[in-house]
Amino acid sequence: MKRIGIVGSGIGGLAASIRLAVQGLEVEVFEALPGPGGKLDSIEGGGYRFDKGPSLFTMPRLVEELFELAECDMGPYFGYQTIPEACRYFWDDQTRLTASASIEDFDAEVARVLGEDRGAVASYLEQSRRLYEQTRPLFLERSLHKISTYLSPEVFKAFGALGSVRWDLSLHRTNQKRFRNPKTVQLFDRFATYNGSNPYRTPSVMQIIPHLEHGIGTFLPLGGMHSIPKALHRLAVDLGVIFHFNTPVAQIETEKRRATALILERGDRLDFDLVLSNADVYTTYARLLPDFDLPKRIERAERSSSAVIFYWGINAHFDELGLHNIFFSNDYRSEFDSIFERKELGNDPTVYVNIGSKYEPGDAPNNCENWFVMVNSPASYGQNWAREVEILRSRVVERLSRVLGRSIEDLIEFEEIVNPVQIEEWTRSHRGALYGTASNDLFSAFLRHPNKGSRIENLYFCGGSVHPGGGIPLCLLSAKIATDHIAADVR
Numbered sequence: 001m002k003r004i005g006i007v008g009s010g011i012g013g014l015a016a017s018i019r020l021a022v023q024g025l026e027v028e029v030f031e032a033l034p035g036p037g038g039k040l041d042s043i044e045g046g047g048y049r050f051d052k053g054p055s056l057f058t059m060p061r062l063v064e065e066l067f068e069l070a071e072c073d074m075g076p077y078f079g080y081q082t083i084p085e086a087c088r089y090f091w092d093d094q095t096r097l098t099a100s101a102s103i104e105d106f107d108a109e110v111a112r113v114l115g116e117d118r119g120a121v122a123s124y125l126e127q128s129r130r131l132y133e134q135t136r137p138l139f140l141e142r143s144l145h146k147i148s149t150y151l152s153p154e155v156f157k158a159f160g161a162l163g164s165v166r167w168d169l170s171l172h173r174t175n176q177k178r179f180r181n182p183k184t185v186q187l188f189d190r191f192a193t194y195n196g197s198n199p200y201r202t203p204s205v206m207q208i209i210p211h212l213e214h215g216i217g218t219f220l221p222l223g224g225m226h227s228i229p230k231a232l233h234r235l236a237v238d239l240g241v242i243f244h245f246n247t248p249v250a251q252i253e254t255e256k257r258r259a260t261a262l263i264l265e266r267g268d269r270l271d272f273d274l275v276l277s278n279a280d281v282y283t284t285y286a287r288l289l290p291d292f293d294l295p296k297r298i299e300r301a302e303r304s305s306s307a308v309i310f311y312w313g314i315n316a317h318f319d320e321l322g323l324h325n326i327f328f329s330n331d332y333r334s335e336f337d338s339i340f341e342r343k344e345l346g347n348d349p350t351v352y353v354n355i356g357s358k359y360e361p362g363d364a365p366n367n368c369e370n371w372f373v374m375v376n377s378p379a380s381y382g383q384n385w386a387r388e389v390e391i392l393r394s395r396v397v398e399r400l401s402r403v404l405g406r407s408i409e410d411l412i413e414f415e416e417i418v419n420p421v422q423i424e425e426w427t428r429s430h431r432g433a434l435y436g437t438a439s440n441d442l443f444s445a446f447l448r449h450p451n452k453g454s455r456i457e458n459l460y461f462c463g464g465s466v467h468p469g470g471g472i473p474l475c476l477l478s479a480k481i482a483t484d485h486i487a488a489d490v491r
Contacts, residue, residue, distance in 0.1 A: 004020055005028050005275050006030065011228065012479045013278030015480070016278065023486070028241070028272075040053050051224050056471075058219065082219055096113070103122055124178050128214075128215065171188075174207055175207070186332050190328075191210050193376055194471055198339070201440040202440050203439075220360075249288060252275055259275040259456050274486060277459065281461055285298060303430065305438070306433055307434060312414065314371050314412060327399055329348045345378070355370060355371055381431065393417070436465025449467065451478060
């Protein structure tokens with residue numbers, strides 16, 4: 001039986017451990033944090049519970065697939081519910097729009113509120129669906145670094161679909177050509193933030209992203225987002241996977257281009273036949289592989305956005321807010337120029353508010369709400385985050401108070417704040433970038449670091465910093481691609 005050591009128990013590492021256990025490998029997972037999940041952590045205080053990281057759950061089929069592979073009934077481990085609306089949008093001029101989960105209703109609402117032609121949104125989302133379905137087998141479900149990938153009949157369909165894409169246009173310019181109201185353009189531009197990118201630079205093919213939310217659907221795990229890693233951890237343990245928490249890895253030992261062991265920070269050395277890193281790929285090379293230079297492409301790659309997050313216990317109930325809420329900036333281009341060009345927080349930030357207690361009442365005291373308030377930020381380049389966050393907090397409070405017509409400051413009875421430096425410390429992601437590299441050009445969008453490296457023949461990678469990208473669904477897919485490599489190599 002082959003032994004594999006996994007560094008990190010983020011969602012990708014958990015999924016990989018399950019797949020590898022099903023393959024018959026002996027699996028051990030080493031995690032620096034006290035429990036599983038990585039960014040999918042949870043915090044509590046003052047009677048409130050918050051999901052600490054990602055708040056959007058799409059493509060639940062990828063979680064269901066893991067239980068099917070294990071031939072295990074998912075019911076006792078995990079459940080989720082379908083959400084009837086995708087998001088509620090707010091602008092400073094009091095324009096408000098609720099994006100229904102129904103494409104037909106969403107289309108009608110955009111026409112009513114923003115004056116677009118009936119069918120404009122439905123047509124856009126249909127193109128998003130077609131692009132997704134035709135390109136998924138190539139760009140999301142297979143390694144882009146294996147010759148066999150390009151011999152599949154599905155590849156020809158993918159390249160045929162890509163022939164209709166305007167590669168010379170950014171996502172923003174594509175949206176500008178499809179819609180006449182700048183607010184509609186802004187609404188669809190925001191999907192670039194799902195992988196930490198700039199809509200004014202990321203390629204137009206990124207218009208596939210809205211399909212995940214509006215075509216496949218928006219969902220919420222029962223018990224909140226943290227229930228996903230809890231369930232996968234429990235399944236992995238039941239399959240025989242061994243977990244070591246509060247156990248950071250100091251080095252991946254190598255000999256003659258093979259990984260031979262994991263050396264723990266406490267000094268232990270453990271032999272393995274194979275190693276899979278679920279850590280940030282930059283961190284893996286820079287900290288864990290001292291005998292190998294950091295690949296130039298990783299070193300020079302533009303970082304994705306990070307975030308400043310306010311966890312607020314709000315002593316009030318807001319009927320006009322839903323699970324997902326966006327309060328848009330008045331100057332979106334300037335906001336992204338600040339993040340990616342000037343590496344600073346803008347004067348007019350877009351604010352995202354997630355309120356899990358809308359569907360999980362136990363996450364907040366009676367008649368109160370747990371607000372996860374996030375602002376996209378640059379990655380950490382030595383900014384004075386204490387000062388930056390102080391200024392940002394006042395701007396966020398002012399915007400929300402003005403748009404909602406109530407003093408938010410007076411309602412905050414619990415608060416914790418996380419900035420990019422703390423995100424880097426918590427997740428060991430380079431510079432606190434939430435998605436590794438940004439997808440602001442064609443090469444960064446499609447040619448992320450492979451799931452099997454070329455320098456070390458038995459070292460594999462999964463997670464948001466490698467192919468196919470960041471976010472829960474893509475991390476789960478990265479685990480599949482990496483473990484498919486392993487299955488082929490150990491035959």
